[in-house]
Amino acid sequence: MLEAVKFWNEPNNKSHWDLELDPGWPKFAQMVQLAATAVKAESPSLTRVLGGISPIDPTFLTLLREQGALADMHAVAVHGFPLDWNHWTIHEWPEKLAEIQAVTPLPVWVTEVGVSTFGAEEVQAWGLKRTAELLIGRAPRIHWYSLYDLPKAWPATTRHREAEGSSYYRHFHMGLLLEDGTPKLAAKHFHEFAPELGICQWFHFEDHRLEDAVRWLKRLGVTRLRTGLSWADSFRPGCDAWFDRQMQALDGFDVTVTFCFTPEQRGLQPHHTSAPQVPEEFAEFCARMVRRYAPAQGAAAAAEPAGAAALA
Template identity: 65%
Template sequence: MIEAAMIWNEPNNKSHWDPLLDPEWTHYADLVTRTGGAIAAVNPDVLRVLGGMSPIDPHWLGRMRELGALDHVDVVAVHGFPLDWNLWPIHAWPDKLAEIEAAVPDKPVWVTEVGAGSFGADEVQLFGLKRTAELLIGRAPRIYWYSLYDLPMEWGATTRHREAEGSSYYRHFHMGLIRADGTPKPALDAYARVADRMGLMQWFHFHDPRLDDAVAWMKRLGVRQLRTGLSWADSFREGALDWFDRQMDALADFDVTVTFCFTPEHLGVEPHHTSRAHDPQAFADFCAAMIDRYAPARAQAAAAE
């Protein structure tokens, strides 16, 4: 069941939203305002989440408040990877949450992506998972570990400069609890002990062959909460709705936070998934249509009875 909808992924990260095309953040704020309203009109019970910020930045959040975007979301989300990408230590997690809670005392703060990769060693990931659980379980109302699977090298990571980023790029391929060949890493057993309290964040690519195995793994682990995505760009592919239907049907037994993001090339100011759209209402309409298809208000009400 869809319990929440996230409006974009890491919007203040230049790999996911081009700040040169939106230097004052007015376009993203407009996107949030339109989309938040559109989702609420379809199903007011679906929580609207401000796209997980990365880096964690209370000043950026203040700008969202100035532009009125926070009036159209119910939750603020953060992402953090202190052992791989961030310039702060893992032990600073409570301080990072406190910064955002002080900036938005009227909204819950979710950690919608947190992780530690095995790029350097499996032992680093194992430590990262255990320490993250100690720091965040009971501290944040929702936590999503990134991720279940390693990203296969041949698929490529969604970043702006790819291999030019050096080890920062290659770390993307080692964030899973299960290797690309299907073999578990040591941290998987440690995750199983907290899976009922720490959800998973797992992207599924278009016609992802891992979907059924992922569902089986998550049920075996006892996962209850899952964050995933539906791509606006993918919605223009042939057979998109068939794939979306299959994905969401497979995930029906979990409490799902669905992330809407990625600009279709033909609808962007520039032909890139990070570009702002010519017409932000088109994105809002896509999100509303997906909520109507997979979390209509009448179905949610019937499930609650």
């Protein structure tokens, strides 16, 4: 069911990793290296990707590389939102990719890129077209964020929430569809860029949108999907039934799944951004998910992917 697995999400963003608990990221580097090794042992041919960094920072990637975090990775990933949060223009995408390519020989995936409709739907429609022009052919995987707007009744995953002003509220307007499934202007044009342009859509535990999302993804011509399996959710009653339902619904897509979110009871602090008390436990979760959804397939599992060309 899986094309690739990613280890964590935006580790250099304090909304996703508590930097005060891990200055210099040695705990993060150890955690993802243990997880990558565990996944490699379960399914050697499954593509392993470092969680998308945001901001796009070659110095941060160099720091992780020097600590061994990339040793068992096949690719690295970046996230960029120049029309909403980043301090660079959308036209600088080629330069941003080049900055990362200069510090690693690994392929650079763009696993989140998007434009909100906070100001106007026309801005998103233009941003979709310009993003496709700039990235298709330059990155082997591109995932538009996202299919749905975040429901207003749910909190966005940030540290300071409403105190962030308009930056916070933009999180709720990133979808090609309104939260009720009504298509926006950009949705009418997405098929022009699929399947080269995939989609990133996170599903919450027992998400009511799952089946409708699958129908929309097919309608839009999507073949490559990025989503997540939450380590924190794995402690909920009925977690395996939900994971099975989610992955079965997504069968037929080339799925990149992100493993992330520390269970509160297993963190150094009780928060999903915390470094874990025992990093091997995250590795065990990743390995269990791979055994369940991407087991090694006989002799095909004996060989690693053949570098950048195999991932393009």
